[in-house]
Amino acid sequence: MRTWLHLCIDMQRMFLEETPWHVPWMARTLDQVTEVTRRFPERTIFTRFIPPPSPDGMPGKWRDYYEKWEMMTTNRLPHDLLLLADPLQRYVPPARIFDKHTYSPWTDGRLQRHLVQERVDTLVITGGETDVCVMAAALGAIELGYGVVVLKDAVCSGDDDAHEAALTLFERRFSVQSEIMTAEEFLSAG
Incomplete structure (x- = not known):
């Protein structure tokens, strides 16, 4: 029996609302993310992307990134x-x-230590963006040996083509370590 946890990536107001980082179709995935969370709140971890106070002190290209943003x-x-x-x-x-x-x-390392303590072996991933933070979370999980389930109707991106490419990458290249399914398929598998 798998010990799974729902890892919801960066479903924050700064991506949902009208900001320079707005992800227009995040709103379309919110119902699916909410339903998974509603059914399993005790098994849910939300990540939040927290920018620095300013670009100063950021290492390498992160400084350039935050100078732009x-x-x-x-x-x-x-x-x-x-x-x-x-x-x-x-x-x-x-x-x-x-x-x-x-x-x-x-x-x-905080998240990894927490999951080891809870003996989690599988992560059910939702959130945004599929081709950036979701991809980083999923690939890191795979590297650490976790099974990954990406709920394709509960992840979103600001770039439709990159979203589809990311899902295709998981299906084709990481098929042993990851599964792609809908939220309904996951919830009905019980």
Whole structure:
């Protein structure tokens, strides 16, 4: 029997609302993400992408990135845009939040330590963006030996072609370590 956990990537207001990082069709996936969370709040971890206060002090190309997107740094961005999208916040607790500062939730080791303590072996992944933070989370999970289930109607991107390419990559290149299914298929598999 698999010990699974729902890892919901960056379903935050700064991506859902009208900002420079707006992901227009995140709203279309919100119902599916919410339903998985509603049924399994105690098995849900939300990641939140938290930008730095300013580009200063960021290493390497991250400094260049935040010089381009300085309006999205925490010194300039309204704090409430960092929050989870409604209605997800109401599930915390028992759902948990892990803040991260890069695309990957694995960089600082906190998430991995937590999952090892809970003896998790499979991650059911939802959220955004499929071809950036979801990809980083899924590939990192695969590298660490987790099974990965990506719910294709509960992930989103600002780039339709890149979204489809990412799902195709998982199906073709990581078929032993990952599965692609709909939220309904996952929920009905019980």
